[in-house]
Amino acid sequence: MRTKENKYDQLLNAAMAVIKETGFEKASVSQFVRRAGVAQGTFYLYFSSKKEIVPAIAERILSEQLLRIKKREKEAEQGEGLLRLLIEETFALTEEYRDLISFCYAGISLYYSFERWDEIYRPYYEWLIEQLKSLQEKGEVTSGMKTEYLANYTIGLIEHGAEAHYLSQAVQTDEKEAQEQLYYFVSRAVLL
Amino acid sequence: MRTKENKYDQLLNAAMAVIKETGFEKASVSQFVRRAGVAQGTFYLYFSSKKEIVPAIAERILSEQLLRIKKREKEAEQGEGLLRLLIEETFALTEEYRDLISFCYAGISLYYSFERWDEIYRPYYEWLIEQLKSLQEKGEVTSGMKTEYLANYTIGLIEHGAEAHYLSQAVQTDEKEAQEQLYYFVSRAVLL
Amino acid sequence: MRTKENKYDQLLNAAMAVIKETGFEKASVSQFVRRAGVAQGTFYLYFSSKKEIVPAIAERILSEQLLRIKKREKEAEQGEGLLRLLIEETFALTEEYRDLISFCYAGISLYYSFERWDEIYRPYYEWLIEQLKSLQEKGEVTSGMKTEYLANYTIGLIEHGAEAHYLSQAVQTDEKEAQEQLYYFVSRAVLL
Amino acid sequence: MRTKENKYDQLLNAAMAVIKETGFEKASVSQFVRRAGVAQGTFYLYFSSKKEIVPAIAERILSEQLLRIKKREKEAEQGEGLLRLLIEETFALTEEYRDLISFCYAGISLYYSFERWDEIYRPYYEWLIEQLKSLQEKGEVTSGMKTEYLANYTIGLIEHGAEAHYLSQAVQTDEKEAQEQLYYFVSRAVLL
DNA sequence: CATGAATGAGACTTCATTCAT
DNA sequence: CATGAATGAAGTCTCATTCAT
Known part of the structure; x- marks a missing residue:
C-alpha cells in the first residue's frame, strides 16, 4: 500500500x-x-493509459483547491467572506497551476465526456451548495434561484475571471483590480 | 479566386x-x-498545418454568433433585451455546435496561446462594450465596473451557463429553466 | 508432491x-x-517458459485420445473395427478440443521443430503399428506398404477428415456423412 | 498500377x-x-496489418502450385497421371517452401478463421473436382463417394504425406520411397 | 493549382520474465 | 514453495507532411 x-x-x-x-x-x-x-x-x-493522467491531475488540483478552501471555512460564514474566499483561492490556484489547468480542460473535453468533469467537481459543488443554503437562510444570499444553479454559476464565473486574468491577457492589469471587479460583479449577483 | x-x-x-x-x-x-x-x-x-483548422473553425462559429446577434441589435437597446438576446443566441449556438465548441477550446489551449482566443473574440467584445456603454449612459446598467470587465464577465458567465446546460449534465433540466435561472443571475449583476 | x-x-x-x-x-x-x-x-x-504450455497441452490431448482408444481395443481386432474406432474417437476429440488442436499445431510449428510433434505422437503411432501388423498377418490389411507409412497416412488422413469437418466449413454436412465418406476412403486404402 | x-x-x-x-x-x-x-x-x-502478410503468402504459394499443376494438365487425363502429378508437385512445392508452409498454417489458424483457408484453397479444389468428375465418368475413379469429399481427402492426404516427409523426420527415407508409398496408398483409395 | 503515393519519426502499449520478500 | 510488483525491450501502427508529376 x-x-x-x-x-x-x-x-x-x-x-x-x-x-x-x-x-x-x-x-x-x-x-x-x-x-x-x-x-x-x-x-x-x-x-490504464496515457489519457488517464488527465483526470488524475484535475482531481489532484481540485482536491487541493477544496482543501485550501475548507481551511478557511469560518470566513465562509458570511456572504462577503465566502465570495472573497472563493475568489482569492481560485486566483491563487489558477496562478500556480496555470498551464496544467488549461491542459486539463483540453484533455478532458478531448478524451472524456463532461460527466467526468462533473464527477471531479462534485465535492466542490456540494460544499458550496451547503454554504449557500445556510447563507440563504440567514438572508445574506439571494433566494430567487435554485441553489444548484447559484453554485454552478458562481464557480463558473469566478473561474472564468481567474482564467481571463492569468491565462489570457485580454484584460491585463493588476491582480488586485481584477479581483475587485470580479467581486463587485459576483456579489451583485449573489448577495442581498 | x-x-x-x-x-x-x-x-x-x-x-x-x-x-x-x-x-x-x-x-x-x-x-x-x-x-x-x-x-x-x-x-x-x-x-499551413493541421492545427490551423482549429482557429478557423472557432472564427467561423464566433462570426456566425456575432452575425445572429447583430440581426437582433434593436433588442439590445434595453438592458433586459440585451441580456436575453445574448442568452438566447449563446444557447442556440452552443446547442448547434456543442462538439465543435469544446474541440475549439481544447485545440486552442493545446496549440496556441490564449492571445489567439482573444483575437477571435475581439469583435464580439467590442460590440458588447459599445452596447454596455450606451446602456450605462441610459442608467440601465451598473456603472460600478469598467466596461471591459463587465463585458468579459458577462460573456464568460453566459457561455458557462450554456455549456453547463448542453455539454455537461450537471444540472439537467429543461432549457427554459436554465435560461431563466441564468437571466436572473446575470441581470442582478449587470442591470440596475 | x-x-x-x-x-x-x-x-x-x-x-x-x-x-x-x-x-x-x-x-x-x-x-x-x-x-x-x-x-x-x-x-x-x-x-520453464510460456512456450512450454504448448507441447504440454498437446501431450495432454493426445494421451487422452490414446486412452480412449485403448479402452475399445477389442474392437481393433478387426480391420473395419479399427478404422471405425479411429474415426469415431478422432472426430469426438476434435470436436471437443477444436480450438486447442489448431492452437497446438500453430504453437508447435512456431516454437518447436516437428521432432517435438513426432515425440508426442510416438506412443500413438506405435500402438497403431502394432495393430496394423497383426491385421496384416490376418490378411485384413494391405501388405503392399511399410507399416510405418501405413500408420502415418492413416492417422494423417483421419485427422485431416476430422479437422475438415469441425474446423473448416469447406464441406459442411452432418457428421454421420463425413464419417461415412471418410470410412469409405480410408478402408479402400487400408483394408483388403 | x-x-x-x-x-x-x-x-x-x-x-x-x-x-x-x-x-x-x-x-x-x-x-x-x-x-x-x-x-x-x-x-x-x-x-492493413502485419497479419495480412500471412494469407498473402499462402495465396502466392498455392496459386503457384495450381499454375504448375495446370501446366501438366494433360497428364491428369488418366487417374494414375493425376495422382502422380499431384504428388510430385506437392512434394516439390513443399520442399521449396517448407518453412513458409508451416508458417502459413500456423499464422492462418492463429489469426484467421478456417474460412480464410477455404477461400485460398477454393480454386485448387474446384480444379481437382472437375478432374475427378471426368475420371469418374471414364470409370477410372471410384464413384462411391461424393466428389467434394474425394477431392478434399485426396489433397489433405497428399499434403500430409509431403509434410511428413519434409517437415517432420518421422519417416526418414528417400523421397522416392515416400512418394511411392504415398502413391500406393492414395491410388488404392481413389482409383478403380 | 492539384494530386496522392511515399515518407519516417516516434508514440503507445504489451507481456514474458525476474527477484526480493 | 509462493508471491506479485516491477522491469524494459521491442513491436506495431499512425499520421502530418512533402514533392515529383
Whole structure:
C-alpha cells in the first residue's frame, strides 16, 4: 500500500512537472517514467493509459483547491467572506497551476465526456451548495434561484475571471483590480 | 479566386463535419480531404498545418454568433433585451455546435496561446462594450465596473451557463429553466 | 508432491480454458495464473517458459485420445473395427478440443521443430503399428506398404477428415456423412 | 498500377525471404520494409496489418502450385497421371517452401478463421473436382463417394504425406520411397 | 493549382520474465 | 514453495507532411 501510493504519486508528480515544462503536446509517457525514475511498464500498472493522467491531475488540483478552501471555512460564514474566499483561492490556484489547468480542460473535453468533469467537481459543488443554503437562510444570499444553479454559476464565473486574468491577457492589469471587479460583479449577483 | 474560396470552404466544412461525427481524437487530415473530395496535398494549399483548422473553425462559429446577434441589435437597446438576446443566441449556438465548441477550446489551449482566443473574440467584445456603454449612459446598467470587465464577465458567465446546460449534465433540466435561472443571475449583476 | 501435481494441473487446465475462450492471440501468462488462482511467478515454477504450455497441452490431448482408444481395443481386432474406432474417437476429440488442436499445431510449428510433434505422437503411432501388423498377418490389411507409412497416412488422413469437418466449413454436412465418406476412403486404402 | 504492383510484390517477396531466414517469431515489419527498401509506413499502404502478410503468402504459394499443376494438365487425363502429378508437385512445392508452409498454417489458424483457408484453397479444389468428375465418368475413379469429399481427402492426404516427409523426420527415407508409398496408398483409395 | 503515393519519426502499449520478500 | 510488483525491450501502427508529376 505504501509502495503503491508512492509510485502513483511519483508518476503523477513527474507527469505534472513534465507537462508544465514541455506542454502537453510533447509530453510522453517515456518522459513521465524517466522523470519518475521507474520503468516504462510501471506507468501502466497505475494508469490504464496515457489519457488517464488527465483526470488524475484535475482531481489532484481540485482536491487541493477544496482543501485550501475548507481551511478557511469560518470566513465562509458570511456572504462577503465566502465570495472573497472563493475568489482569492481560485486566483491563487489558477496562478500556480496555470498551464496544467488549461491542459486539463483540453484533455478532458478531448478524451472524456463532461460527466467526468462533473464527477471531479462534485465535492466542490456540494460544499458550496451547503454554504449557500445556510447563507440563504440567514438572508445574506439571494433566494430567487435554485441553489444548484447559484453554485454552478458562481464557480463558473469566478473561474472564468481567474482564467481571463492569468491565462489570457485580454484584460491585463493588476491582480488586485481584477479581483475587485470580479467581486463587485459576483456579489451583485449573489448577495442581498 | 472562386475556386480558392470553394476549396477552402469545402475543407473547412468537411473538417467541421468530421470532427462533429467522429470526435477530435480520430479526426485526421486524411478524413478532411476525403470528405471534401480533394487530394491529400491540397489541404496544405489552404492551411499551413493541421492545427490551423482549429482557429478557423472557432472564427467561423464566433462570426456566425456575432452575425445572429447583430440581426437582433434593436433588442439590445434595453438592458433586459440585451441580456436575453445574448442568452438566447449563446444557447442556440452552443446547442448547434456543442462538439465543435469544446474541440475549439481544447485545440486552442493545446496549440496556441490564449492571445489567439482573444483575437477571435475581439469583435464580439467590442460590440458588447459599445452596447454596455450606451446602456450605462441610459442608467440601465451598473456603472460600478469598467466596461471591459463587465463585458468579459458577462460573456464568460453566459457561455458557462450554456455549456453547463448542453455539454455537461450537471444540472439537467429543461432549457427554459436554465435560461431563466441564468437571466436572473446575470441581470442582478449587470442591470440596475 | 500433491501440491506440485495440483498446481501444475491447475495451471494447465487454466491455460486450456483460457485459450479455448479467448483464443491464442490474447492468451497470456497473466490470464493463466489469474484463472488458476496462483501468483504470476508461480507459473515459472512449473513451466520453464510460456512456450512450454504448448507441447504440454498437446501431450495432454493426445494421451487422452490414446486412452480412449485403448479402452475399445477389442474392437481393433478387426480391420473395419479399427478404422471405425479411429474415426469415431478422432472426430469426438476434435470436436471437443477444436480450438486447442489448431492452437497446438500453430504453437508447435512456431516454437518447436516437428521432432517435438513426432515425440508426442510416438506412443500413438506405435500402438497403431502394432495393430496394423497383426491385421496384416490376418490378411485384413494391405501388405503392399511399410507399416510405418501405413500408420502415418492413416492417422494423417483421419485427422485431416476430422479437422475438415469441425474446423473448416469447406464441406459442411452432418457428421454421420463425413464419417461415412471418410470410412469409405480410408478402408479402400487400408483394408483388403 | 505498375508502381502499386511493384511495391506490393517487393514487400511480399521481402517478407517471404525474411520469414524463411529468421522464422516467423522474430520477423518484424521493420525487417520487411528494410529488405524491400521502402519506408515503414509504406507497408501499411499495401497490407492493413502485419497479419495480412500471412494469407498473402499462402495465396502466392498455392496459386503457384495450381499454375504448375495446370501446366501438366494433360497428364491428369488418366487417374494414375493425376495422382502422380499431384504428388510430385506437392512434394516439390513443399520442399521449396517448407518453412513458409508451416508458417502459413500456423499464422492462418492463429489469426484467421478456417474460412480464410477455404477461400485460398477454393480454386485448387474446384480444379481437382472437375478432374475427378471426368475420371469418374471414364470409370477410372471410384464413384462411391461424393466428389467434394474425394477431392478434399485426396489433397489433405497428399499434403500430409509431403509434410511428413519434409517437415517432420518421422519417416526418414528417400523421397522416392515416400512418394511411392504415398502413391500406393492414395491410388488404392481413389482409383478403380 | 492539384494530386496522392511515399515518407519516417516516434508514440503507445504489451507481456514474458525476474527477484526480493 | 509462493508471491506479485516491477522491469524494459521491442513491436506495431499512425499520421502530418512533402514533392515529383
